[in-house]
Amino acid sequence: MAKDPIARWAINHGMYVMGVDTPRAFNASYLDYTLAGGTAEKIQCPTLVCDAEEDMFFKGQPEQLYDHLTCPKTLMVFTTEEGAGAHCHPGAMRLSIARIYNWLDDILANTSA
Numbered sequence: 001m002a003k004d005p006i007a008r009w010a011i012n013h014g015m016y017v018m019g020v021d022t023p024r025a026f027n028a029s030y031l032d033y034t035l036a037g038g039t040a041e042k043i044q045c046p047t048l049v050c051d052a053e054e055d056m057f058f059k060g061q062p063e064q065l066y067d068h069l070t071c072p073k074t075l076m077v078f079t080t081e082e083g084a085g086a087h088c089h090p091g092a093m094r095l096s097i098a099r100i101y102n103w104l105d106d107i108l109a110n111t112s113a
Contacts, residue, residue, distance in 0.1 A: 040068035046107045048100065051077045053085035074103060 001008040001023070011023050018029040047069055051062035066075045076099060078084035084092035 035065065035068050040065055041070050043069060043071050046072040046111075047074070048103050048107075049073065049075050050089075050096070050100070051075065052087055052089055053077060053079045055085075055087045057087050076100070076103065 001011055011026060015021065015023065015026045018026055020026050020029055049062045049066045049069070055062075062075065066073060078089050078092070078096055078099075080086075082092055082095055084096050089096035
């Protein structure tokens with residue numbers, strides 16, 4: 001963390017998000033998040049799962065979640081060719097946000113109030 005600003009940000013941000021005080025506790029906090037026990041199958045609302053073609057952090061996990069969902073679901077894959085193949089699509093934020101908002105617009109248009 002002392003020499004890598006990206007690692008420092010990721011770990012500090014992760015500690016904040018998870019409400020823990022140490023990098024070790026941050027890593028351990030991930031053990032509380034699992035698809036085991038039918039957690040994903042309990043989701044009932046339409047769900048968008050986004051994936052990045054070259055995600056370096058969570059490769060394969062979006063597809064795993066998508067496969068477990070039983071609700072209306074969409075898997076949206078962002079590609080390297082689009083400039084959006086990295087985790088969170090930093091090379092193509094306008095594209096990713098536009099596609100996500102288009103999905104949301106379609107869902108809300110087809111949902112009874």
